[in-house]
Amino acid sequence: MPSTYRLDPRLEADSVPVIELPLSSVRLSRDANYPWLIVVPRLPDLADLTDLTDYDRRWAMDEVARVGRALQAETGAHKLNIANLGNMVRQLHIHVIARFETDPAWPGPVWGKLPSRPYEPAAEADLVARLRGRLQD
Amino acid sequence: MPSTYRLDPRLEADSVPVIELPLSSVRLSRDANYPWLIVVPRLPDLADLTDLTDYDRRWAMDEVARVGRALQAETGAHKLNIANLGNMVRQLHIHVIARFETDPAWPGPVWGKLPSRPYEPAAEADLVARLRGRLQD
Numbered sequence: 001m002p003s004t005y006r007l008d009p010r011l012e013a014d015s016v017p018v019i020e021l022p023l024s025s026v027r028l029s030r031d032a033n034y035p036w037l038i039v040v041p042r043l044p045d046l047a048d049l050t051d052l053t054d055y056d057r058r059w060a061m062d063e064v065a066r067v068g069r070a071l072q073a074e075t076g077a078h079k080l081n082i083a084n085l086g087n088m089v090r091q092l093h094i095h096v097i098a099r100f101e102t103d104p105a106w107p108g109p110v111w112g113k114l115p116s117r118p119y120e121p122a123a124e125a126d127l128v129a130r131l132r133g134r135l136q137d
Numbered sequence: 138m139p140s141t142y143r144l145d146p147r148l149e150a151d152s153v154p155v156i157e158l159p160l161s162s163v164r165l166s167r168d169a170n171y172p173w174l175i176v177v178p179r180l181p182d183l184a185d186l187t188d189l190t191d192y193d194r195r196w197a198m199d200e201v202a203r204v205g206r207a208l209q210a211e212t213g214a215h216k217l218n219i220a221n222l223g224n225m226v227r228q229l230h231i232h233v234i235a236r237f238e239t240d241p242a243w244p245g246p247v248w249g250k251l252p253s254r255p256y257e258p259a260a261e262a263d264l265v266a267r268l269r270g271r272l273q274d
Contacts, residue, residue: 048217050205061198068187079227080185083220087236087244090216099224107224111246 003044008091011040014116018128019135021063023056026135028128031116034105035075035098037131039064046092049084060094067096070134074098074127081109140181145228148177151253155265156272158200160193163272165265168253171242172212172235174268176201183229186221197231204233207271211235211264218246 007025015027015038023043029036041052041060049057068080077098084094097110105113119127144162152164152175160180166173178189178197186194205217214235221231234247242250256264 048205048209049219050202050209050217054199054202057198057202058195061194062191065187065191065194068185072185072187079223080187081220081222081224082186083218083222085216085218085220085246087216087218087246109222109224109246109248 005042005044007040008089008093010089011038011091011093016124016128019132021066021135023059024063026063026067026131028124028131029095029116030118030124032119032123033114033117034103034110035071035077035127036110037067037071037096039067039094039096041092043092047086047090048092049094051092064094064096067135070131071096071098074130074134083109085111142179142181144177145226145230147226148175148228148230153261153265156269158203158272160196161200163200163204163268165261165268166232166253167255167261169256169260170251170254171240171247172208172214172264173247174204174208174233176204176231176233178229180229184223184227185229186231188229201231201233204272207268208233208235211267211271220246222248 015029018026018028023041025040025042027038029038052060068082072080075098078101079099081097081099152166155163155165160178162177162179164175166175189197205219212235215238216236218234218236
């Protein structure tokens with residue numbers, strides 16, 4: 001029986017849905033310290049970018065770039081951090097994070113620096129709606 | 138006068154050349170804690186992946202995947218970490234790092250965890266030669 005895609009429960013718990021692109025689910029990390037999107041290609045049995053076929057990897061990275069441009073336009077980030085780590089949650093997911101010279105982890109990476117800080121519900125819903133608007137054209 | 142590409146002096150100091158691919162220079166980080174390659178597209182004025190045209194980004198990420206497969210084959214890594222951060226050195230460069238469940242930063246990211254540990258010169262030359270061999274086909 002072929003494997004089927006299912007979002008890892010830890011990714012599901014730590015993020016909220018923004019939009020479904022043709023290949024990937026785009027989710028907002030529930031950490032208000034940084035505007036932080038997560039791109040998850042909806043294909044089974046992937047951990048590394050090298051597990052994708054060339055075709056699927058190009059498609060996935062095109063979607064990552066589209067997400068990066070939307071996040072940059074929405075936030076005016078000084079720098080994007082785009083990364084597949086996957087040391088804790090193995091399912092392939094690509095972080096797209098808006099970084100600012102004034103953010104609490106700058107210039108280090110964000111992972112493990114500060115405890116997650118939840119959004120106010122209205123602020124989270126508003127940011128999701130604005131990002132979705134930028135990604136749905 | 139158009140800008141010209143020049144490798145950032147900090148990247149140059151912290152890594153050694155492995156091979157020139159059609160678009161990117163591939164370099165080995167001078168940190169023996171982790172087998173760690175750095176891919177630098179030889180184009181001027183780039184910081185983010187979104188600064189590349191679609192065509193150049195696909196080409197760059199194809200080279201990143203090629204580097205990732207070579208590093209994985211050479212080291213038997215448990216996981217690859219592939220990341221563009223650029224918070225300290227702004228010039229676009231993509232880290233391709235072989236991670237092991239036994240490495241000193243696992244499962245966290247490698248940046249800022251441990252001081253760099255230089256390779257023994259013979260070990261560095263040998264690893265560069267083996268990686269170059271895998272990348273020059």
